[in-house]
Amino acid sequence: xxxxxxxxxxxxxxxxxxxxxxxxxxxxxxxxxxxxxxxxxxxxxxxxxxxxxxxxxxxxxxxxxxxxxxxxxxxxxxxxxxxxxxxxxxxxxxxxxxxxxxxxxxxxxxxxxxxxxxxxxxxxxxxxxxxxxxxxxxxxxxxxxxxxxxxxxxxxxxxxxxxxxxxxxxxxxxxxxxxxxxxxxxxxxxxxxxxxxxxxxxxxxxxxxxxxxxxxxxxxxxxxxxxxxxxxxxxxxxxxxxxxxxxxxxxxxxxxxxxxxxxxxxxxxxxxxxxxxxxxxxxxxxxxxxxxxxxxxxxxxxxxxxxxxxxxxxxxxxxxxxxxxxxxxxxxxxxxxxxxxxxxxxxxxxxxxxxxxxxxxxxxxxxxxxxxxxxxxxxxxxxxxxxxxxxxxxxxxxxxxxxxxxxxxxxxxxxxxxxxxxxxxxxxxxxxxxxxxxxxxxxxxxxxxxx
Amino acid sequence: xxxxxxxxxxxxxxxxxxxxxxxxxxxxxxxxxxxxxxxxxxxxxxxxxxxxxxxxxxxxxxxxxxxxxxxxxxxxxxxxxxxxxxxxxxxxxxxxxxxxxxxxxxxxxxxxxxxxxxxxxxxxxxxxxxxxxxxxxxxxxxxxxxxxxxxxxxxxxxxxxxxxxxxxxxxxxxxxxxxxxxxxxxxxxxxxxxxxxxxxxxxxxxxxxxxxxxxxxxxxxxxxxxxxxxxxxxxxxxxxxxxxxxxxxxxxxxxxxxxxxxxxxxxxxxxxxxxxxxxxxxxxxxxxxxxxxxxxxxxxxxxxxxxxxxxxxxxxxxxxxxxxxxxxxxxxxxxxxxxxxxxxxxxxxxxxxxxxxxxxxxxxxxxxxxxxxxxxxxxxxxxxxxxxxxxxxxxxxxxxxxxxxxxxxxxxxxxxxxxxxxxxxxxxxxxxxxxxxxxxxxxxxxxxxxx
Numbered sequence: 001x002x003x004x005x006x007x008x009x010x011x012x013x014x015x016x017x018x019x020x021x022x023x024x025x026x027x028x029x030x031x032x033x034x035x036x037x038x039x040x041x042x043x044x045x046x047x048x049x050x051x052x053x054x055x056x057x058x059x060x061x062x063x064x065x066x067x068x069x070x071x072x073x074x075x076x077x078x079x080x081x082x083x084x085x086x087x088x089x090x091x092x093x094x095x096x097x098x099x100x101x102x103x104x105x106x107x108x109x110x111x112x113x114x115x116x117x118x119x120x121x122x123x124x125x126x127x128x129x130x131x132x133x134x135x136x137x138x139x140x141x142x143x144x145x146x147x148x149x150x151x152x153x154x155x156x157x158x159x160x161x162x163x164x165x166x167x168x169x170x171x172x173x174x175x176x177x178x179x180x181x182x183x184x185x186x187x188x189x190x191x192x193x194x195x196x197x198x199x200x201x202x203x204x205x206x207x208x209x210x211x212x213x214x215x216x217x218x219x220x221x222x223x224x225x226x227x228x229x230x231x232x233x234x235x236x237x238x239x240x241x242x243x244x245x246x247x248x249x250x251x252x253x254x255x256x257x258x259x260x261x262x263x264x265x266x267x268x269x270x271x272x273x274x275x276x277x278x279x280x281x282x283x284x285x286x287x288x289x290x291x292x293x294x295x296x297x298x299x300x301x302x303x304x305x306x307x308x309x310x311x312x313x314x315x316x317x318x319x320x321x322x323x324x325x326x327x328x329x330x331x332x333x334x335x336x337x338x339x340x341x342x343x344x345x346x347x348x349x350x351x352x353x354x355x356x357x358x359x360x361x362x363x364x365x366x367x368x369x370x371x372x373x374x375x376x377x378x379x380x381x382x383x384x385x386x387x388x389x390x391x392x393x394x395x396x397x398x399x400x401x402x403x404x405x406x407x408x409x410x411x412x413x414x415x416x417x418x419x420x421x422x423x424x425x426x427x428x429x430x431x432x433x434x435x436x437x438x439x440x441x442x443x444x445x446x447x448x449x450x451x
Numbered sequence: 452x453x454x455x456x457x458x459x460x461x462x463x464x465x466x467x468x469x470x471x472x473x474x475x476x477x478x479x480x481x482x483x484x485x486x487x488x489x490x491x492x493x494x495x496x497x498x499x500x501x502x503x504x505x506x507x508x509x510x511x512x513x514x515x516x517x518x519x520x521x522x523x524x525x526x527x528x529x530x531x532x533x534x535x536x537x538x539x540x541x542x543x544x545x546x547x548x549x550x551x552x553x554x555x556x557x558x559x560x561x562x563x564x565x566x567x568x569x570x571x572x573x574x575x576x577x578x579x580x581x582x583x584x585x586x587x588x589x590x591x592x593x594x595x596x597x598x599x600x601x602x603x604x605x606x607x608x609x610x611x612x613x614x615x616x617x618x619x620x621x622x623x624x625x626x627x628x629x630x631x632x633x634x635x636x637x638x639x640x641x642x643x644x645x646x647x648x649x650x651x652x653x654x655x656x657x658x659x660x661x662x663x664x665x666x667x668x669x670x671x672x673x674x675x676x677x678x679x680x681x682x683x684x685x686x687x688x689x690x691x692x693x694x695x696x697x698x699x700x701x702x703x704x705x706x707x708x709x710x711x712x713x714x715x716x717x718x719x720x721x722x723x724x725x726x727x728x729x730x731x732x733x734x735x736x737x738x739x740x741x742x743x744x745x746x747x748x749x750x751x752x753x754x755x756x757x758x759x760x761x762x763x764x765x766x767x768x769x770x771x772x773x774x775x776x777x778x779x780x781x782x783x784x785x786x787x788x789x790x791x792x793x794x795x796x797x798x799x800x801x802x803x804x805x806x807x808x809x810x811x812x813x814x815x816x817x818x819x820x821x822x823x824x825x826x827x828x829x830x831x832x833x834x835x836x837x838x839x840x841x842x843x844x845x846x847x848x849x850x851x852x853x854x855x856x857x858x859x860x861x862x863x864x865x866x867x868x869x870x871x872x873x874x875x876x877x878x879x880x881x882x883x884x885x886x887x888x889x890x891x892x893x894x895x896x897x898x899x900x901x902x
Contacts, residue, residue, distance in 0.1 A: 184724075185720055187717045187718065187720065187721075187745050187746055187767065188717050188745070188746035188748075188764070196801060260875070260876060262713050262715070262750070262876060262878065264713070264750040264751075264752050264758045265752075265758065266638045266639050266752075266756060266757055266758040267638065267755075267756030267757070269636055269638065269780050270638075270780060273635075273780055293758075294638050294639070294780075295638055295639035295758055295778065297639075297750050297758055297760055299713070299715040299748050299750060299876070300715075301715050301716075301717075301876065304718075305717060305718030306717055306718070307715045307716065307717040307744075307746055307748055309748055309760075313639070313778075316638065316778065316779075316780060316782075316783075317780075317781060317782055317792065317793075317794035318778070318782070318783055318792055318801075319790075319792050319801050319802055319803045320801055327746065327764075327767065327769070328767075329720050329721060329724055329745075329767060329768075330768060331767075331768055331769070332767075332769055334787065336785065336787055336788050337787050337788040339770075341768065341769055341770050342768075343768035350647060350769075350770050350771055351770055352770045424711070424878065425711060425713060425750070425752065425878045426877065426878055427713065427875065427876045427877055427878065
């Protein structure tokens with residue numbers, strides 16, 4: 001069967017990366033530049049643009065955006081870099097289709113509002129592009145996710161979701177520790193997105209962050225579109241920062257899979273309160289009814305018996321925390337108190353130990369090798385690695401280290417949690433996007449220091 | 452209707468405590484000693500015995516236990532205190548019934564294995580005792596909980612579950628802060644019981660803690676009975692330390708109630724691994740199949756829109772942590788990192804602040820008044836307050852500050868979580884033990900510095 005065969009091959013190709021010496025990996029297309037395009041050069045796209053411009057192995061062929069202000073920023077960055085100005089597509093919401101019609105790209109990066117990702121991924125695949133790096137969320141509905149999976153299989157292409165937290169330095173050190181068995185057999189994992197986004201969801205239409213309580217047409221940047229999801233949807237709207245690293249820790253889609261999911265949502269107060277506090281009770285937005293509960297708690301169980309807890313908390317005043325907890329039969333790490341405990345190794349029984357010395361000791365080979373290149377890259381350097389992985393996969397004609405099954409599985413948590421909440425927090429079945437191949441697929445993420 | 456009338460009266464009586472000056476509260480039976488008995492003077496019962504012996508307002512009339520060793524310990528403590536030796540009941544599992552037949556007690560404390568609590572509470576009520584202080588868990592099945600509620604109503608008595616964490620100093624300071632509105636409207640709360648109990652669940656039949664991997668007949672103290680619950684049951688076996696304080700923060704059964712519950716259970720590895728590690732693979736207990744998942748995660752939603760997350764984690768190596776999080780529209784407190792954040796008050800936006808100064812500033816009046824008396828009392832002094840509350844309620848002929856509805860609601864989380872897990876983590880309805888009176892009942896817990 002075509003589909004299964006493709007997946008098997010992808011699995012083998014990817015698995016083999018682990019055993020090829022690094023020198024060979026870089027041999028193949030070393031003289032050819034990778035031809036890249038970007039759809040969406042807003043705040044997030046500008047980050048990716050910066051990373052592409054830094055690389056000598058990339059030729060930026062085309063960029064697309066509908067917003068003149070951010071396009072100007074992008075052009076300024078490109079000029080400053082001394083690189084050749086790419087073709088620029090703009091003018092209407094379908095300018096990206098004209099860009100794809102040129103059929104000249106090895107790979108594309110999509111960094112647009114969530115609701116555009118699916119169409120742009122499908123359009124890229126249909127145009128013949130074999131490597132698509134999409135910002136997080138590859139669709140809105142569950143059906144969207146299946147469409148992207150099926151199209152990726154049909155076109156024998158790679159769709160990698162650019163989930164940067166998988167590459168956070170402490171997260172990768174812990175991955176190293178997990179793989180070396182320091183925590184024993186994995187039992188329970190936690191993560192999430194706990195980030196006060198009130199000044200992201202609202203601004204004055206001029207500043208990117210805050211200074212007003214506008215959104216939608218009157219907002220700028222993310223406030224223009226992201227806030228609509230808080231008005232209309234109730235679920236874990238942003239699960240991938242938490243679930244991506246967890247999926248690697250417990251080999252989801254690679255010997256393990258998510259089995260079922262249940263979400264609970266609190267009442268929604270934070271966004272309304274923020275509007276009233278900053279804009280007054282008579283501001284028109286004070287009448288908006290936000291559907292997104294302030295705290296959404298999602299439990300997932302796995303066929304191998306682990307439990308996963310995800311938290312989404314973006315409407316209330318609070319310090320940023322992804323809330324990681326990685327717990328096995330021998331001990332656990334938590335990021336909120338920057339501590340761990342490992343039986344027989346932590347000095348004092350029943351007492352937390354500062355995690356720093358452990359994280360330093362088990363620093364992942366990727367970080368050891370590339371930390372110079374991460375300097376100045378977005379989000380503490382971790383953004384470097386997602387782009388690096390995408391570009392190196394293209395250069396080596398290999399499967400991306402995170403693939404469409406990972407992307408669909410992580411991103412589908414949003415519609416699944418919406419469905420669970422809509423049913424009164426009933427537990428819903430988790431789809432198997434791999435069609436049973438999770439039993440055969442092997443872990444491939446960051447097995448070497450290559451990418 | 453008799454039942455409703457009783458509850459209303461209990462509610463009113465309890466509520467009135469708050470408005471009576473402290474001096475009057477202590478006036479009534481000040482010259483009469485409170486006649487108390489204890490069923491169960493094991494490790495937990497000895498704690499309560501110590502607290503009763505310290506008090507000049509209590510006459511210890513009778514104690515009961517089936518274990519000669521712990522009875523000897525109890526007698527030694529009593530002799531050392533210089534108080535009169537109580538009547539001692541022992542010899543068989545129904546010695547407590549003979550003790551109750553004497554009908555001479557104002558109040559009784561039950562500190563026996565969980566599976567005995569319900570029968571002993573019912574027996575105490577039937578014997579005419581009006582104040583029953585039961586250690587945590589007032590029953591095993593949901594039906595047990597209803598039986599205790601109905602009997603308490605029938606006999607117009609008080610059943611108080613001796614949940615000591617409600618009186619933990621930081622927990623009470625946070626209650627003070629919640630009531631003064633510092634965290635704003637409550638949104639999401641977390642707590643649990645995360646305590647490596649492997650050396651409690653297993654010992655050598657001589658030592659109370661560890662030194663062997665025996666349990667049941669060959670174990671001593673809690674290992675004699677508590678471990679059986681890990682063999683036979685899968686659920687949140689010990690929810691009350693977490694949920695008690697949370698229930699006070701959000702006025703459960705007093706203007707609010709739990710609506711539904713869902714539990715997820717991880718695989719069970721910790722107890723088996725411990726046996727093999729300490730006792731070898733050939734130890735007979737290495738063949739025991741433990742049903743209790745190592746980490747059980749329970750979500751609850753409330754009719755007022757808050758979400759509650761409870762965690763039960765007692766089989767793995769880990770530091771002790773009840774994992775409290777109290778989050779409202781203005782900020783949150785977490786105990787694992789001993790930090791809080793309050794909008795507009797915490798100095799640096801988006802940054803945690805050490806909670807200590809706040810907890811000191813909002814130290815609860817009860818702790819301010821009674822901290823001398825808590826010196827040397829069990830569990831950092833908090834045990835003093837549960838016994839103090841029970842005795843003062845008796846002296847003042849008032850309802851106990853935590854009543855049978857609180858007890859049933861918190862304790863019922865165990866059978867509800869078992870049911871949810873048994874149904875494949877389906878969400879189950881939370882019973883309303885108050886029969887609708889939660890809409891009318893008012894908060895009464897620790898409103899003054901009296902008890």
